[in-house]
Amino acid sequence: MARGDVLSHIDESELVALTRDLVRIPSVFRRDDPAANEAAVADYIRRWFETEGFAVEIQQVAPGRENVVAWIGDSGGGPCLLLEGHTDVVTEGDPREWAHPPFAAELRDGRIHGRGAADMKGGLAAAMIAAGAIKRSGRTLGGRLVVGALVDEEGDMLGVRHLCQTPIGRALSAAIICEPEQNELCLEQRGVVWARVTVHGRMAHGAMPEAGVNPIQGLGALLREVPRLERRLRRLCGRSRYLRPPTVTPTVVQAPLVGVPQSNVIPSTAVATLDIRLTPGPEEPAVAREIDGACRAAAESCPGITIDWTPVNGFRLATRVPRGEPLVRAMVAGVREATGRQARFGGVPGSTDGTILRMTLGIPIVTCGPGHRLIPHQVNEYVDVAELVDAARIYTASSVKFLEQ
Numbered sequence: 001m002a003r004g005d006v007l008s009h010i011d012e013s014e015l016v017a018l019t020r021d022l023v024r025i026p027s028v029f030r031r032d033d034p035a036a037n038e039a040a041v042a043d044y045i046r047r048w049f050e051t052e053g054f055a056v057e058i059q060q061v062a063p064g065r066e067n068v069v070a071w072i073g074d075s076g077g078g079p080c081l082l083l084e085g086h087t088d089v090v091t092e093g094d095p096r097e098w099a100h101p102p103f104a105a106e107l108r109d110g111r112i113h114g115r116g117a118a119d120m121k122g123g124l125a126a127a128m129i130a131a132g133a134i135k136r137s138g139r140t141l142g143g144r145l146v147v148g149a150l151v152d153e154e155g156d157m158l159g160v161r162h163l164c165q166t167p168i169g170r171a172l173s174a175a176i177i178c179e180p181e182q183n184e185l186c187l188e189q190r191g192v193v194w195a196r197v198t199v200h201g202r203m204a205h206g207a208m209p210e211a212g213v214n215p216i217q218g219l220g221a222l223l224r225e226v227p228r229l230e231r232r233l234r235r236l237c238g239r240s241r242y243l244r245p246p247t248v249t250p251t252v253v254q255a256p257l258v259g260v261p262q263s264n265v266i267p268s269t270a271v272a273t274l275d276i277r278l279t280p281g282p283e284e285p286a287v288a289r290e291i292d293g294a295c296r297a298a299a300e301s302c303p304g305i306t307i308d309w310t311p312v313n314g315f316r317l318a319t320r321v322p323r324g325e326p327l328v329r330a331m332v333a334g335v336r337e338a339t340g341r342q343a344r345f346g347g348v349p350g351s352t353d354g355t356i357l358r359m360t361l362g363i364p365i366v367t368c369g370p371g372h373r374l375i376p377h378q379v380n381e382y383v384d385v386a387e388l389v390d391a392a393r394i395y396t397a398s399s400v401k402f403l404e405q
């Protein structure tokens with residue numbers, strides 16, 4: 001059967017309806033609310049795949065938080081391609097700020113509006129429809145096509161970390177991350193380290209600072225080191241055509257850490273978090289050495305102070321996949337066949353589940369999905385139906401191409 005026949009199994013109205021259904025099931029995770037998680041949307045997706053005749057595995061990641069993993073085709077010797085999406089969405093914030101209700105999935109002017117429309121129930125629906133089209137076409141694959149609807153991407157990425165420990169995860173050979181990137185082929189993703197820096201001093205009376213050591217002065221010294229740290233990391237990381245250079249951004253400053261804040265008390269500790277974004281190049285120890293250096297310089301400028309730091313959730317290094325990878329070549333051909341256009345290349349400003357797949361399994365990943373790159377986490381989130389349909393066609397053509405090798 002020709003590939004054109006597979007694409008003819010993609011139905012726009014079905015894709016739109018599926019996306020709207022997914023958006024209408026709120027899946028904001030709230031730790032203190034047992035009903036606020038991915039359970040309802042995961043259940044919907046499981047039933048959808050079962051109806052379509054897929055093999056389905058439910059992976060219990062945490063209470064109420066289940067990965068849905070569905071697949072067609074055999075892995076027996078052939079490659080395993082993952083179409084990856086996450087089921088959680090970030091908070092809608094204040095619903096009054098939205099022009100359309102955040103969970104109504106209104107369809108207006110060729111756009112679906114709502115929280116998660118772009119990030120990323122649209123991309124997830126496109127992946128489901130793509131896999132469904134291949135299944136319905138009856139086409140035999142030279143490997144296995146897996147769709148993963150994973151939990152907690154917006155949190156600690158527990159879903160993808162769990163997947164990487166399971167047999168079906170370990171068998172993967174490549175992944176398309178269906179995050180909103182305007183359907184560009186993103187071969188690079190920035191990495192992130194959240195360096196939580198603790199400055200230790202000695203408690204004392206505010207009127208007698210000479211009797212203590214003020215950690216807040218150490219914190220000030222550390223913040224003065226930030227521009228230099230940023231410059232050093234920019235030198236360390238290679239230049240990227242698609243990514244902004246590394247940045248170091250203080251995001252949390254806190255003192256005292258324990259006890260009641262009081263105007264006349266010098267606290268014993270102060271804490272800052274530095275949000276450090278990286279581009280491809282250096283390994284973990286080289287980045288850690290630069291952060292060590294900034295802490296040391298700050299400590300040396302404040303006698304009596306000690307400074308240490310830890311990476312919150314570990315290192316997520318930047319990723320880069322070479323153009324010559326079979327997955328990239330399959331997607332370049334897939335884009336041409338699906339849209340009649342040349343592939344556009346881009347880069348992902350943040351990290352995604354793909355970062356974990358690349359770091360843990362070492363497999364090539366390409367991030368490509370429908371939705372404007374800057375729209376995630378904003379009010380008035382939307383996805384263009386035309387882009388959604390293109391994405392489903394790209395996933396279909398690229399998967400067929402990749403799995404016939």
Ligand SMILES: [Zn+2]
Binds near residue numbers: 086119120153179376
């Ligand atoms: Zn996302």
